[in-house]
Amino acid sequence: MTDPIPDDDLARVLTVAHVDGATMRHVAIAGDIYTILVSGADTAGRYCLIDMHVPAGGGPPPHRHDFEEMFTLLEGELAFTFRGETTTVHAGSTVNIPANAPHSFKNLGTSDARMLCLATPAGLDAFFLEVGDIVESRTSSVPKLTPEAVAARQTKVGSLLGKYRTEMVTG
Template sequence: MHKAIILRDTVPTESIDILGGVINVMSDAGQGDEQSVTVQESEKSGFGPPPHSHPWSETFYVISGSVDFMLNENGYHFEAGAMVYIPEHQVHAFQSGVNGVKMIEFTGPGSQALDLFRSLSTFLKNSSPEELDRVHQIFSQHGATLCI
């Protein structure tokens, strides 16, 4: 039986600084929830991951600001009110627009997204950005593929 996720509070259980933005954890599949729910936000442009894929789906809902998504080599611009569903194994990336973005992200079953975010955040805080090979390894350890 599937377990319902009920978010009664807007206070995150954890905040992860990464790639120029903040990922606020609202629900964590690694802690027994059915899926992970995050609020991802940045007040400036350029926040977001490089092209990558993983074996779980993701759904993003844009709360405010704007974001440019790349889905299988096609580019899309989304503003507040837009929703984007990304099936598993699809190459995708996004970057926040000029005034930043705030999005809710829902991950599908089997997601390792939060562990990936935590590992990558820790690595980037303690390393130089030139260590791309290690970034590839971190993605791989969490079931994702970095496509650069």
């Protein structure tokens, strides 16, 4: 016999997010703008949903983490590198990245790309908010950092990777 479904948690509420809504938090990181649509706080830590605006040349360096990520490309195309192999992904495609697998993505084109990223469990949203720069909208310009600010940001990111179960992958 299976366990019964738990009672409805009345402390949890309906979440409705609009990417350009006044309450959205837009974060510049890795040359991109990420909008936190549904945070871990909204889902009791089960997952987060992030709208990613990736301009030409944008994308994070190779990394891995112990949580699942799924990307659905809404506009444009991106080069996803997974365990050292690169695949070009076009709008309408969904990419699933298993936990612990090294990966990255890069916009090699001349047009912006846009995708949704679902991470489970949540935490990626909090990482972005802790290390990125809050900007006005998902299409804002990415702030230009001085060399000193870039070095400070890299130090900050490095100090937080363990907290967010992430590591950078080299070579």
